[in-house]
Amino acid sequence: MSVLFTGATGFLGCRILRELLAGGGDEPVVVLGRGGEQSLRTRTEAALTWLDTPCLPPGALDRLRYLSGDITVPELGLSAQDRARTADGLTGIWHCAALLNLEGDPVPLYRSNVLGTRHVLDFAGHAPHARLLHLSTAYVAGRRLTGHVLEDDLSEEHGFQTSYEESKYTAERLVRAWARRGGRRATILRPGLLATDRPVPGHLPGQPLDALLRLIEHGLRARAALGRGLTRYLRNAGRRGDTLRIRIQADPDGEGNVVPAEYAARAMVRAAARTEEEAAVRTLHVTHPRNVSAEHLVAALRARYPAISVHLVPHVPDPTPFENLIAQQGAGVLGFSAQRRTYDRTNLLRAVGDLPGPEPVDHVYLARALDAGRTLLPA
Numbered sequence: 001m002s003v004l005f006t007g008a009t010g011f012l013g014c015r016i017l018r019e020l021l022a023g024g025g026d027e028p029v030v031v032l033g034r035g036g037e038q039s040l041r042t043r044t045e046a047a048l049t050w051l052d053t054p055c056l057p058p059g060a061l062d063r064l065r066y067l068s069g070d071i072t073v074p075e076l077g078l079s080a081q082d083r084a085r086t087a088d089g090l091t092g093i094w095h096c097a098a099l100l101n102l103e104g105d106p107v108p109l110y111r112s113n114v115l116g117t118r119h120v121l122d123f124a125g126h127a128p129h130a131r132l133l134h135l136s137t138a139y140v141a142g143r144r145l146t147g148h149v150l151e152d153d154l155s156e157e158h159g160f161q162t163s164y165e166e167s168k169y170t171a172e173r174l175v176r177a178w179a180r181r182g183g184r185r186a187t188i189l190r191p192g193l194l195a196t197d198r199p200v201p202g203h204l205p206g207q208p209l210d211a212l213l214r215l216i217e218h219g220l221r222a223r224a225a226l227g228r229g230l231t232r233y234l235r236n237a238g239r240r241g242d243t244l245r246i247r248i249q250a251d252p253d254g255e256g257n258v259v260p261a262e263y264a265a266r267a268m269v270r271a272a273a274r275t276e277e278e279a280a281v282r283t284l285h286v287t288h289p290r291n292v293s294a295e296h297l298v299a300a301l302r303a304r305y306p307a308i309s310v311h312l313v314p315h316v317p318d319p320t321p322f323e324n325l326i327a328q329q330g331a332g333v334l335g336f337s338a339q340r341r342t343y344d345r346t347n348l349l350r351a352v353g354d355l356p357g358p359e360p361v362d363h364v365y366l367a368r369a370l371d372a373g374r375t376l377l378p379a
């Protein structure tokens with residue numbers, strides 16, 4: 001008996017894997033990932049051992065086996081021999097690997113998230129007793145802005161905000177069709193946007209909020225490069241009481257669902273254990289029970305960068321070059337500000353209702369999460 005795991009080096013993947021190992025047992029876990037097996041081991045162990053919770057039983061890392069593979073390649077890039085050896089006695093497949101770009105070219109997203117899932121499903125055909133745990137996202141709801149999204153809902157009628165959402169939607173469709181056709185069991189896990197308020201060292205996978213920091217700091221650095229010593233200006237501006245005003249076209253009443261990654265990983269591993277005997281497909285919203293408002297994010301940004309003031313406005317007349325840059329590069333992220341929808345959690349709570357809920361995610365949590373980001377401006 002063994003388990004296959006893709007995406008172990010990822011921000012969420014390594015947390016899920018640590019939870020799995022913390023649960024005890026001696027079932028080997030085969031980590032499939034890119035690069036040579038030694039480098040895969042080094043990267044996976046670095047991520048797993050930097051995290052200090054939950055506690056790992058002695059020898060937990062000895063359960064891990066490493067297998068060089070790539071989900072974008074047919075047969076996951078495995079030889080027939082490796083494929084047969086890995087599929088033999090497999091009881092579960094955690095498919096976490098994906099490409100998470102919110103902007104840019106849809107082709108690599110399709111290749112990783114749609115074809116990648118197709119290849120994992122093909123592989124699962126060789127392991128008839130393995131249940132699939134497929135990582136999707138609550139954002140497969142796409143441009144649906146309002147209402148209460150049920151866990152069984154999966155529709156393209158509203159379109160998609162980003163190619164990422166569309167690719168994850170298509171992957172989920174593939175999983176459902178595969179399970180139906182072959183009478184296979186699959187648990188589809190749909191987290192909200194994941195965050196952590198624990199500092200993440202530079203060599204480990206960062207959190208999605210880092211993208212926002214990168215965007216702002218990229219713009220600030222571009223201004224500093226004009227030779228005006230912006231870093232010094234920013235440092236002193238807070239003291240002087242003047243700020244750099246940035247207008248962003250977004251809805252101040254918009255909401256997003258941000259869920260602490262530690263809670264999400266714990267809930268998923270527990271839910272996987274408890275839905276084990278269930279037939280066919282079950283979908284779980286691993287979301288926060290309460291959305292966080294765009295204004296909370298603005299307040300958190302204010303705490304992180306006292307010398308800038310961000311304003312969400314319906315239109316930005318005469319944008320500055322920096323405001324233009326944010327509008328262009330942040331289009332995918334900023335579109336989320338139009339959302340008001342909420343997420344049903346019935347299946348999740350049925351599986352893990354006894355697990356303490358996630359801590360509140362508000363401007364205080366977001367400020368800590370942004371502080372934990374690693375793209376710090378030079379002092």
Ligand SMILES: NC(=O)c1ccc[n+]([C@@H]2O[C@H](COP(=O)([O-])OP(=O)(O)OC[C@H]3O[C@@H](n4cnc5c(N)ncnc54)[C@H](OP(=O)(O)O)[C@@H]3O)[C@@H](O)[C@H]2O)c1
Pocket residue numbers: 006007008009010011012013014032033034069070071072095096097098099100112116135136137138168190191192193194195205206208
């Ligand atoms: N992070 C979020 O906020 C969030 C929210 C909702 C859903 N999700 C879903 O949760 C899952 C895990 O996300 P994450 O945060 O851990 O993502 P991540 O930090 O971006 O990590 C992606 C993982 O996928 C692996 N991978 C990418 N392309 C691959 C390929 N061609 N072959 C093999 N492995 C490949 C990466 O390996 P390398 O180390 O080689 O790059 C890495 O381990 C994804 O399915 C994502 O869609 C994430």
